[in-house]
Amino acid sequence: MTKKNYSTGKNEFLWQLAILLAITLTLIALKEMRLVSTSFLLILQYIGIYAILTLGINIVNGYLGVFSLAHAGFMAIGAYVSAYLSKYFFTDITMFAVSIMAGAIAALLVGILVAIPSFKTKGDYLAIITLGFSLIVQSLLQNARFVGASKGLNNIPKFTNIYWVFGCLLFAVFITNRFVRSKYGRSMQAIREDETASNLVSVDVRKIKTIAFALSAFLIGISGALIGHLLGYTSPSAYGFVNIVDGLVMVYLGGTGSIVGSIFGSAAWQLIVQLLKQLDTWRWVVGGILLIFVMVFLPKGVFGNMELDDLFRIIKEKINRKEPGRGIRNG
Amino acid sequence: MNINIIIQQVINFLQLGSIYALCALSFTMVYGVARLVNFAHGSIFGVSMYVLFFASTFLFERIKSPWFVYVIVLIIASVVTSLIALLLESAAYKPLKNAPKIAVVVSSVGAGMAIQYLILNLAGSKALRMPALIPNLRIELAGIPVPLYKIMVIVIAILTMVILNVIIKGTRLGVAMRAVSQDRIAAGFMGIDTGRVVSASFVFGAVIASVAASLYGTAYSIFAYDVGEGIIWWSFIAAVLGGIGSISGAVLGGYIIGAISIIAPILLPVSSYKDIVAFAVLIIVLLVKPTGLMGKKDIEKI
Numbered sequence: 295m296t297k298k299n300y301s302t303g304k305n306e307f308l309w310q311l312a313i314l315l316a317i318t319l320t321l322i323a324l325k326e327m328r329l330v331s332t333s334f335l336l337i338l339q340y341i342g343i344y345a346i347l348t349l350g351i352n353i354v355n356g357y358l359g360v361f362s363l364a365h366a367g368f369m370a371i372g373a374y375v376s377a378y379l380s381k382y383f384f385t386d387i388t389m390f391a392v393s394i395m396a397g398a399i400a401a402l403l404v405g406i407l408v409a410i411p412s413f414k415t416k417g418d419y420l421a422i423i424t425l426g427f428s429l430i431v432q433s434l435l436q437n438a439r440f441v442g443a444s445k446g447l448n449n450i451p452k453f454t455n456i457y458w459v460f461g462c463l464l465f466a467v468f469i470t471n472r473f474v475r476s477k478y479g480r481s482m483q484a485i486r487e488d489e490t491a492s493n494l495v496s497v498d499v500r501k502i503k504t505i506a507f508a509l510s511a512f513l514i515g516i517s518g519a520l521i522g523h524l525l526g527y528t529s530p531s532a533y534g535f536v537n538i539v540d541g542l543v544m545v546y547l548g549g550t551g552s553i554v555g556s557i558f559g560s561a562a563w564q565l566i567v568q569l570l571k572q573l574d575t576w577r578w579v580v581g582g583i584l585l586i587f588v589m590v591f592l593p594k595g596v597f598g599n600m601e602l603d604d605l606f607r608i609i610k611e612k613i614n615r616k617e618p619g620r621g622i623r624n625g
Numbered sequence: 626m627n628i629n630i631i632i633q634q635v636i637n638f639l640q641l642g643s644i645y646a647l648c649a650l651s652f653t654m655v656y657g658v659a660r661l662v663n664f665a666h667g668s669i670f671g672v673s674m675y676v677l678f679f680a681s682t683f684l685f686e687r688i689k690s691p692w693f694v695y696v697i698v699l700i701i702a703s704v705v706t707s708l709i710a711l712l713l714e715s716a717a718y719k720p721l722k723n724a725p726k727i728a729v730v731v732s733s734v735g736a737g738m739a740i741q742y743l744i745l746n747l748a749g750s751k752a753l754r755m756p757a758l759i760p761n762l763r764i765e766l767a768g769i770p771v772p773l774y775k776i777m778v779i780v781i782a783i784l785t786m787v788i789l790n791v792i793i794k795g796t797r798l799g800v801a802m803r804a805v806s807q808d809r810i811a812a813g814f815m816g817i818d819t820g821r822v823v824s825a826s827f828v829f830g831a832v833i834a835s836v837a838a839s840l841y842g843t844a845y846s847i848f849a850y851d852v853g854e855g856i857i858w859w860s861f862i863a864a865v866l867g868g869i870g871s872i873s874g875a876v877l878g879g880y881i882i883g884a885i886s887i888i889a890p891i892l893l894p895v896s897s898y899k900d901i902v903a904f905a906v907l908i909i910v911l912l913v914k915p916t917g918l919m920g921k922k923d924i925e926k927i
Contacts, residue, residue: 361727411908415915418662422865423911425858426904433900535854539734546731575745582739586717589732593724 317460325456335456337568342459343520344560346466348544349553350513355542356550357474358506359486361417364408364424365541367431368511370533371404372397372518374441377450377528390453390523394462398515405511409504428538435530446529447522454524462520463557466513470553473509482506483551547588549595554602559595632769634887640775642883643782644840648860649867649875649882650789651833657806657870658826660726664733665713667857668740669706669831673838674755674848675748676702681756695758699839706831709740714827719820737857745850752849755842778840785836786876789829793872798825806870859903866907868920877918881906 324330324338347369354362376397384393411423436444473479481502484492493499522528540563548559566584570577588595597605648670655663680698688694717732762773793799804812805822813819841856842848863882867874882903889899910918 361730411912415911418656418869419865419911419915419917421662422862423908426862426908429858430901430904433898437895437898535858539738542731542734546727550727575742578742579739579746582735582737582742585735585738586732589724589728589735590717590720593721593728 314464317464321456321460337564339454339456339459339524341561341564342456342463343454343517343524344540344544344564345463345557346520347514347517347541348548348556348560349466349470350510350517351541351545352550352552352556353470353473353482353506353510353513355545356552356555357479357486358482358503360412360503361421362408362412362424362507362510363421363538363542364405364427364507364511365514366533366537367408367424367428368401368405368514369518369521369537370428370431370435370528370530371511372401372515373522373528373533374435374447374518375400375515376519377447377522378441380453380523381447381450385451387451387453390458394516394519397519398512401515401518402508402512405507405509406504408511409507412503412507413500425538428533432530432533435533442529444530446527446531448527450522450526450528452523452526454520459520459524462516466516467553467557469509470513474553478502478505486551543585546595547585549597549600551599552595552597552601554605555595555597555600558597562596629769632771634891636771636775636779638880638884638887639779640844640883641886642880643779644837644844644879645859645863645882646876646879647782647785647833647837647840648856649863649879650786650872651830651837652857652860653864653867653870653872653875654826654833655830656864657872658802659718659823660809661718661733662730662861663830664730664857665717665737665740666830666834666860667853668737668744669710669713669853670834670838670856671741671744671850671853672709673702673706673831673835674842674852675744676705677758677835677839677842678753678755678848681758685756691758691760695839698758699835702835702838703832706835707828710827710831711824714824737853741850741853748850750850752847755846755848757846758839758843774843778844781836782840785833789833790872798822802826862903862907865917866910868917871917871919871921874917874919 325335330338347365350368351362351365354360354364374397376393379393379396380390384390408424408427412420415423435441435446441447474482481492481497482505484495484497485499485502489499544559544563545556546559547563548557549555566581567577570580573580592598600608652663652666655661655666677698680701681694684694684697685691713733713736717736718729721729721732757774759774759777763770764773764776765771793802801812801817801822802825804815804817805819809819812822837856841852859882860879863878864875865878866881867876867878869875885903885906886899889902893899893902914920
């Protein structure tokens with residue numbers, strides 16, 4: 295939190311604790327008391343995992359304003375490193391956190407490297423470099439024998455459950471929230487608005503970009519680690535075009551530069567995909583057309599650069615506008 | 626390695642390079658004029674493959690002259706894909722004129738997905754074999770037998786590029802296109818109907834994609850519903866490598882990607898490493914020259 299909010303800090307902390315408690319209780323109720331079917335629990339886990347992925351993408355694509363397609367590569371690294379570790383070294387569930395961390399940190403280190411091209415190139419050119427990175431990772435995995443080449447890794451212990459997923463999601467939300475409100479986060483948004491100007495007011499553009507890419511890769515790595523341990527297998531084909539497009543859709547559907555938007559986007563897209571499941575392959579036709587509609591009517595996504603309190607404020611203002619005080623305020 | 630194999634490989638390279646060059650051209654046409662990375666372009670290529678397939682199978686049962694059939698099906702495919710491209714433009718891109726740039730890209734991703742899976746649902750997921758659009762004869766080239774269709778693929782591709790160049794350089798529409806691609810607002814002030822020029826660039830892209838599809842079908846014959854996916858990425862990469870928006874750059878990029886695809890498998894132990902080589906070349910080129918090989922340097926005005 296910034297200093298400005300210090301006086302309300304305690305209050306806010308209590309609120310956060312209450313929300314945390316409510317989520318935990320809901321999860322326990324859902325899972326242990328079997329209030330919902332196992333397939334719905336699975337969907338919830340997908341939503342949680344993809345929300346972490348979307349948050350990670352949003353840091354670079356939303357807050358930093360760089361159009362990157364590197365997420366498939368980061369996710370693959372997170373998934374493979376953690377899956378390899380827990381398959382051969384940390385076979386016990388107590389060590390699951392270690393293998394998640396290892397996967398995430400491996401992705402982070404690669405993320406620092408991927409940030410380097412972003413110093414010089416921009417826009418569509420950077421998009422193609424990051425796309426190249428994702429496809430190189432996929433291609434290397436397809437040829438690496440020790441991780442099963444194109445068949446991928448099988449029989450990964452299925453450690454992921456709903457507590458892990460939402461625990462990691464809360465962690466991701468916490469980190470993202472702290473980061474975007476920190477000095478670095480504000481510098482990042484300054485770069486998005488105008489790179490040259492922020493450079494002139496002595497924002498260290500290279501440092502900020504590196505940090506943003508590293509954090510983004512870290513979060514995406516976590517989501518990769520979770521999905522590998524949820525499905526029990528991981529293969530190179532999962533980290534190609536479909537993954538790239540899926541990630542983009544969730545970010546831009548929910549809205550860039552927004553934590554709530556990231557969660558909303560992943561939840562909405564996963565639910566749409568699940569609801570359209572009985573349409574079989576037609577669901578991609580419907581999904582594609584839906585995407586066009588969303589973009590035409592909501593070009594900034596549902597929560598573009600907005601959080602929940604911004605939304606409440608806008609709604610409040612809309613309600614207040616109907617009151618007779620309007621003329622005085624405008625006058 | 627004897628001379629025979631070398632010539633075969635050179636012809637293979639020219640064939641593949643020509644197809645990539647045409648695809649990159651069709652991609653760069655839309656980008657240069659409309660400033661849009663059109664991710665639905667691969668699906669337009671796919672549609673064109675299927676139209677060519679169904680039209681030519683239908684016509685070959687009735688007409689025996691292959692060249693005549695080739696011209697007819699090419700016209701049909703061009704018309705169909707142009708209509709789809711125009712429909713896409715007016716439904717998915719034009720309403721987003723004032724939206725953030727990325728919204729249009731996402732919209733084109735959605736359009737591409739919808740079209741690709743529409744093909745899957747209507748035509749099935751089975752791989753198809755394109756009828757021989759160009760008669761499969763063998764000719765002698767300096768004593769070495771070469772299939773005629775490979776030569777024709779190269780000739781038709783180069784012919785298309787020459788015609789396109791004439792149109793861009795010589796006609797009123799071409800001049801208008803170059804003007805819009807340089808500065809859209811200023812071109813509008815000069816009395817150019819920019820909306821129509823942008824639509825024309827979509828039609829051009831679709832027609833070139835149809836020609837490329839017919840050559841791809843002739844050269845490799847087997848295809849499935851996701852044929853456009855691989856082509857779109859590689860042509861995008863070729864276009865960026867050459868400098869996106871630049872016509873000569875797209876051709877150069879196409880031939881470079883073609884050369885890598887032919888040479889890399891010969892020199893490297895695993896054939897799929899060619900993708901890695903291609904991307905490595907691309908990344909190195911962009912790191913050295915951030916606007917691609919033939920791209921103009923973008924001077925940022927502050």
